[in-house]
Every structure is written in structure tokens, then in C-alpha cells.
Amino acid sequence: MTHILQIDNLQARVEDADKTILHGVSLSLGAGELHAIMGPNGAGKSTLGYTLAGREGYEVTGGSVQFLGTDLLAMEPDERARAGVFLAFQYPVELPGVNVATFLRTALNAHRTARGEAELDALAFIKLCRAEMAKLQMPESFLTRNVNAGFSGGEKKRFEILQMALFTPKLAILDETDSGLDIDALRIVAEGVNNLRSPHNAFLVITHYQRLLEYLKPSHVHIMAQGKIVRSGGPELAIQLEELGYDKLLGQAA
Amino acid sequence: MLTLPTPKAEAWKYTHLKRAIESLPAPAAHEPSLREIEQALPIFAVPQVVFVNGQPVADLGTPLPAGVELRSLGPCLTGPAEGLDALDTLAVAQGWELLITATPKVPVAIIHGASNAPTLLKITLAAGVEAQVVEAHHALPSFSGWQHHATEIMLPAQAKLTHSVLQLLPDTPGLVLTRRQRQSLAEGAVYSGTLGTTGGGLVRSEIHTQLAQNCTYHFTSLSTARAAQHHDITLQTHHAGVGNTVVIKQRNLQLDASHAVFQGKFYVAQAAQKTNAYMHNHTLLLSDDARASVKPELEIYADDVKCSHGAASGGLNPHHLFYLQARGLTEQQARALLVQGYADEFLAAFPATTQRVLAARVAEWLTGGSQAPAPLTDFSTEWLANTKANPEVREVLREFGDTLDRPHYETTR
Ligand SMILES: Nc1ncnc2c1ncn2[C@@H]1O[C@H](COP(=O)(O)OP(=O)(O)OP(=O)(O)O)[C@@H](O)[C@H]1O
Numbered sequence: 001m002t003h004i005l006q007i008d009n010l011q012a013r014v015e016d017a018d019k020t021i022l023h024g025v026s027l028s029l030g031a032g033e034l035h036a037i038m039g040p041n042g043a044g045k046s047t048l049g050y051t052l053a054g055r056e057g058y059e060v061t062g063g064s065v066q067f068l069g070t071d072l073l074a075m076e077p078d079e080r081a082r083a084g085v086f087l088a089f090q091y092p093v094e095l096p097g098v099n100v101a102t103f104l105r106t107a108l109n110a111h112r113t114a115r116g117e118a119e120l121d122a123l124a125f126i127k128l129c130r131a132e133m134a135k136l137q138m139p140e141s142f143l144t145r146n147v148n149a150g151f152s153g154g155e156k157k158r159f160e161i162l163q164m165a166l167f168t169p170k171l172a173i174l175d176e177t178d179s180g181l182d183i184d185a186l187r188i189v190a191e192g193v194n195n196l197r198s199p200h201n202a203f204l205v206i207t208h209y210q211r212l213l214e215y216l217k218p219s220h221v222h223i224m225a226q227g228k229i230v231r232s233g234g235p236e237l238a239i240q241l242e243e244l245g246y247d248k249l250l251g252q253a254a
Numbered sequence: 255m256l257t258l259p260t261p262k263a264e265a266w267k268y269t270h271l272k273r274a275i276e277s278l279p280a281p282a283a284h285e286p287s288l289r290e291i292e293q294a295l296p297i298f299a300v301p302q303v304v305f306v307n308g309q310p311v312a313d314l315g316t317p318l319p320a321g322v323e324l325r326s327l328g329p330c331l332t333g334p335a336e337g338l339d340a341l342d343t344l345a346v347a348q349g350w351e352l353l354i355t356a357t358p359k360v361p362v363a364i365i366h367g368a369s370n371a372p373t374l375l376k377i378t379l380a381a382g383v384e385a386q387v388v389e390a391h392h393a394l395p396s397f398s399g400w401q402h403h404a405t406e407i408m409l410p411a412q413a414k415l416t417h418s419v420l421q422l423l424p425d426t427p428g429l430v431l432t433r434r435q436r437q438s439l440a441e442g443a444v445y446s447g448t449l450g451t452t453g454g455g456l457v458r459s460e461i462h463t464q465l466a467q468n469c470t471y472h473f474t475s476l477s478t479a480r481a482a483q484h485h486d487i488t489l490q491t492h493h494a495g496v497g498n499t500v501v502i503k504q505r506n507l508q509l510d511a512s513h514a515v516f517q518g519k520f521y522v523a524q525a526a527q528k529t530n531a532y533m534h535n536h537t538l539l540l541s542d543d544a545r546a547s548v549k550p551e552l553e554i555y556a557d558d559v560k561c562s563h564g565a566a567s568g569g570l571n572p573h574h575l576f577y578l579q580a581r582g583l584t585e586q587q588a589r590a591l592l593v594q595g596y597a598d599e600f601l602a603a604f605p606a607t608t609q610r611v612l613a614a615r616v617a618e619w620l621t622g623g624s625q626a627p628a629p630l631t632d633f634s635t636e637w638l639a640n641t642k643a644n645p646e647v648r649e650v651l652r653e654f655g656d657t658l659d660r661p662h663y664e665t666t667r
């Protein structure tokens with residue numbers, strides 16, 4: 001089977017925390033798969049996402065990451081993005097004065113250029129954008145606003161999914177995209193993810209709740225604790241976790 | 255012999271005018287033709303008066319709307335007898351007054367062509383009149399030397415002035431512009447000011463404001479500098495009576511080794527109860543060599559007032575940059591988009607008349623500097639460029655409420 005992502009014994013230090021947070025993470029995502037990562041607060045789930053996206057201050061101290069057969073860790077953050085790695089942020093960033101439409105079009109054209117496709121002109125862009133926004137039930141007035149500025153928590157998450165839908169990544173890492181969403185928005189966002197799933201891409205979905213996974217039907221569920229994957233299984237693991245909680249479930253394992 | 259200000263004077267602490275003027279090269283002998291001047295003028299698409307060497311040039315102007323009149327004040331001095339310093343003592347060959355006696359239907363633009371002699375303009379509104387006046391300082395790249403300009407604004411009771419001043423100067427190191435604006439607001443008057451500054455060598459812009467009571471004074475200023483350019487904004491606001499509202503926002507965007515100065519002072523007299531005044535300065539330092547000197551001051555003798563000031567300076571936020579890079583933008587593209595965003599936030603405060611002209615100059619500043627990022631495709635500009643021909647785009651634009659059919663004022667030449 002083709003691997004989209006292969007993480008081998010990844011160790012990473014967070015400079016600001018001045019300590020090692022990832023203590024040897026190994027994961028393998030095949031094409032067409034959707035893996036969920038669950039785990040207690042502070043386990044290192046977001047750290048894994050940032051490390052894969054190449055954030056400054058997240059220093060890899062050991063292990064390797066292959067993305068579509070190439071060394072992901074050797075690439076700059078923007079190269080990773082253009083190569084097809086998308087991180088939906090747990091806390092999306094507000095950009096003062098940066099117009100949403102200008103931002104989306106600049107980013108989309110960066111992706112298209114990297115794939116050897118022609119840039120979209122304003123009209124073609126606006127058509128594509130409208131269609132994707134309609135699917136996510138986002139009013140078009142968002143296009144004239146500034147990126148994430150004054151967006152509600154749920155609107156920020158929807159906007160992350162809109163970007164994912166436009167950029168069509170090979171690997172999407174969703175960091176708690178379900179947090180802060182109302183019940184309808186959760187379904188809409190889940191549909192957004194399911195629409196994009198194909199035999200040619202893979203998803204790594206970080207979540208605390210079983211609810212999103214009911215829609216997404218992950219092929220694999222992993223539990224991360226203290227910077228390591230401590231349990232892996234199928235969808236039933238998430239259900240078990242919901243019933244027992246981390247203490248009991250992981251205590252059982254020990 | 256003129257005694258030019260030096261940093262020994264508190265008000266000139268960060269701007270060494272004497273040194274700047276004494277080190278200027280001899281002015282170029284070249285006298286540009288009217289044709290050369292005309293071709294380089296900014297286009298505001300409103301009735302305009304163009305001054306060349308302190309005199310209005312009929313061939314470059316357009317008829318003023320009803321209620322607006324320009325009249326000569328004859329020889330005069332740049333400031334009052336009890337002036338602040340040497341800049342108030344300069345002789346003006348012929349000063350001018352823009353007299354607005356009835357609310358005009360359209361804005362009026364005054365373009366000050368660069369001149370080596372001091373110039374003066376009074377803007378006087380009649381009580382209750384509302385007007386929009388643009389003042390643009392303009393110089394050809396061949397111009398060097400010092401120009402001092404004085405503007406005096408009189409707003410009687412309930413008058414309302416929207417005043418947009420552009421100092422759009424070429425990147426000429428040997429160009430010094432000092433501009434001292436004095437304004438007096440009577441009861442209930444409203445002054446909404448914007449100031450855009452780009453280029454030049456040294457530019458000092460002062461605004462001295464006297465507020466009677468229940469006045470509103472809003473001021474937004476955007477400055478972009480590069481190379482060794484020095485932009486100084488000095489604002490003094492005197493609150494004399496009750497109930498004045500003041501909001502001042504100033505932003506500097508700085509490349510290279512440019513230096514920005516912001517001095518802002520609120521003087522609140524004992525009688526000025528219920529004053530609500532705020533000023534903020536933000537400086538974006540886009541190079542390790544760029545500098546900012548910021549001095550906000552409050553001098554308050556009334557007890558029931560809300561007065562505050564804030565200041566922030568620094569480079570681009572690494573979290574913002576990472577978010578954009580994680581979306582596939584190169585560092586250069588990310589920087590350009592963020593800087594453009596900071597500019598756009600302030601450009602939004604400019605009236606339509608001056609907004610596009612200033613936006614174009616800011617874009618030039620952003621893409622043309624020695625360490626400026628790669629040109630950015632600007633969504634709205636490109637979008638608009640297609641509009642005339644494409645009905646579908648018109649429809650999209652209308653849906654977004656874009657003012658595609660923004661009124662253009664007929665000008666006849
Ligand atoms: N920039 C930072 N400065 C200080 N500590 C940090 C920083 N980044 C991460 N950490 C620490 O690293 C650990 C892992 O954090 P991380 O955000 O990866 O957890 P998480 O699993 O995503 O938790 P949550 O479920 O709460 O989102 C935490 O103890 C956190 O405090």
C-alpha cells in the first residue's frame with residue numbers, strides 16, 4: 001500500500017517550553033485512511049501537528065518523517081504546505097487588515113503554481129470560492145472581512161475547513177477542528193472532510209470527542225499520552241474511551 | 255538671520271531641522287514646465303486648484319463649486335506674531351484663503367506644488383457649513399530643497415470639515431518639507447482629518463488644535479518610509495472647554511534605516527470637563543535599522559476626563575507569518591500580505607477622494623524598496639480593472655456592495 005505519511009520514532013523539543021514534548025512517535029498513514037488521535041490535555045497532540053507543519057521553535061531531536069516518500073523534515077513550512085500538507089489550527093490566527101479574499105486567492109494560487117496549474121483569475125477564483133462556501137454554509141460576506149478578525153470560535157473552524165477544501169491537500173491534519181462547533185456546524189464540517197476524502201489522500205484528526213468520529217468513521221484510532229502513542233486500535237477504541245475515560249482505559253493497559 | 259530649530263528645543267527633540275536644511279544641496283536650476291508638472295499630478299477627480307511656486311495656475315485648475323472661493327491674502331507671515339519658533343516668522347509673498355460660505359456639493363482639492371519659498375493657505379468655513387478639502391503636497395523628482403507650508407483652519411460653530419492631506423513626495427533625500435497646521439474649532443465643530451506621508455528626505459508635519467467645547471476631532475495618519483527618510487508627526491491639542499471628543503491614530507510602516515517620530519500632547523484646561531481623548535501610535539519596524547521615537551504627553555487640569563494614550567512598535571508577528579507560510583505563502587509573500595494589511599487598516603479611514611491615490615503610492619513603497627517583498631497581485635485592483643468589460647464581474651461586485659459606480663465628479667479643463 002502507498003504511504004502518505006510515515007512517522008518513525010519522532011522526538012521533538014519545544015524551545016519555549018525548554019523541554020522535549022514528543023518522546024518517540026511512530027505512525028503510518030496509508031492512502032485513503034483517516035486516523036484519529038485522542039489524548040489528554042498536554043499530551044503533545046498539537047505539538048505533533050506543529051512539528052509536521054514545520055513551525056519555528058519545534059526542534060526535531062530524533063526520528064524521521066516521510067511524506068509521499070520524501071523527507072518532510074528537510075522542507076520549509078511553506079514548501080510543505082505547497083507539497084500538500086495542510087494543518088487546520090487549533091487556534092486560528094487573526095491577521096489584522098488582511099482581506100479574506102486576497103488571502104485565499106494568494107494561497108490558492110501558490111498551491112496551483114506549485115502543481116504546475118495556471119493561476120486563477122479573480123472571477124474564476126470567486127466562483128470556486130462561492131461554491132465551497134455554500135457547502136460550508138458560510139455567507140459570502142466573509143470574503144470582504146479580515147482573516148479570522150472578529151470571527152466566532154466556530155466561524156474560525158469553518159474557515160479552516162474552507163481553506164482545506166480549496167487547497168485540496170494530500171495530508172490534512174485537523175487539530176480539534178470540532179471544538180467550539182455547534183451541532184449543525186459539526187455535521188457540516190464533517191461533511192466537508194468526507195467530501196474531500198479520496199483514495200489519494202489521508203487525514204490525521206486530533207479530537208477529544210467521539211461525536212466527530214461518528215461522522216468521519218476513522219480507519220484507525222490512536223491514544224497519545226506524554227508525548228507517545230500509547231494505544232492504537234479501530235473505531236471501537238474511541239467508544240471505549242468515551243465510556244471509561246483516560247485514567248481507567250490507560251490504567252487497564254498498564 | 256533665521257535661527258532654525260535644533261534638538262535643544264523640546265518640540266524638536268528628535269528632528270534636527272537646522273542640520274537637515276544646512277546640509278541640503280543647492281536647489282536645482284531646472285524649472286519644470288507646466289506640462290511636466292501636469293503630467294505628474296495626482297488625480298483626485300474633483301475640482302482643484304494647483305499652486306506652483308505659491309501661485310495658483312489657472313491652466314492646471316478647474317472651476318470651484320458654488321460656495322467655494324479662493325482669494326489672495328497678499329504678503330503675510332507664516333505664523334502669528336507670538337509664534338512658536340522661526341517657522342512662524344517666514345515671509346510669504348502672497349498667502350491664499352479658501353473661503354467656503356455654503357456647503358459645496360463636491361470635495362475640493364488643493365495641490366501644493368513644491369516651492370523653495372514658504373507658502374500659506376487659510377481654510378475658512380462659515381458656521382454650519384460641511385465641506386471636504388484635500389491638500390496634496392507634490393514634488394517632481396528633480397525638486398530638492400526646503401519648503402515650509404502653513405495651513406490655518408477656522409471652523410466656526412457646527413462647521414464640519416473632512417480634511418485629507420497627502421504628502422506624496424518622491425524619494426529625494428535632499429527634500430525637506432515642514433508643514434505647520436493650526437486649527438481652531440468653535441462649539442460643536444467637527445474636524446475629521448487624515449494624513450498620508452510617503453517619501454521625501456525629512457518631513458515634519460505639525461497640527462496644533464484648539465478646541466472650544468463639544469467639538470469632535472478625529473485624525474488618522476499613515477506614513478511609509480524607506481532608506482534614511484525621516485517622518486515626524488507632532489500633534490498638540492488644547493482642550494479649552496467641556497465635552498470634546500478626540501481620537502488620534504497614527505501608524506508608521508518603516509523599511510531600511512528610516513526614522514519615525516511621533517509626538518502627541520493633550521493639554522486639558524481646568525474648564526475642559528468631560529473630555530474624552532485618545533491617541534495611539536503604532537510603528538511597524540520592517541528592518542533592524544529602522545527606528546521610532548515616540549513621545550506621548552498628557553497635561554490635565556480638569557478632574558472629570560477620560561484621556562489615554564497607547565503605543566506599540568515592533569516587527570511582524572511570527573505567529574502571523576507562520577500561519578501564512580502554513581498556507582503555502584513564501585516568507586516574502588507572507589510579509590507583503592501582512593504589511594499590506596497594516597496599511598489597508600489605515601487606508602480605510604481615508605475618504606474615497608484620496609484613498610486610491612495613497613493606496614497606489616503605498617503599493618509602490620511596498621514593492622520598490624531595497625528590501626521590499628515581491629509584488630503582490632492585488633485582489634481588488636485586478637478585479638476592478640476587468641469590470642467595465644465584464645457584466646458578470648459587475649454582478650459579483652454589486653453583491654459585495656463594492657462601490658464600483660463611485661461618483662466621479664466632472665472636471666472640465
Ligand atoms: N510554546 C510553548 N511554551 C510552553 N509550553 C509549551 C509550548 N508548546 C507546548 N508546550 C507544552 O507542551 C505540552 C504539550 O502541548 P500540546 O499543545 O502539544 O498539547 P495537546 O495534546 O495539544 O493538548 P490539548 O488537548 O490541551 O490541546 C504541554 O505541556 C504544553 O504546556
Ligand SMILES: [Mg+2]
Nearest residue numbers: 045046047090
Ligand atoms: Mg492541542
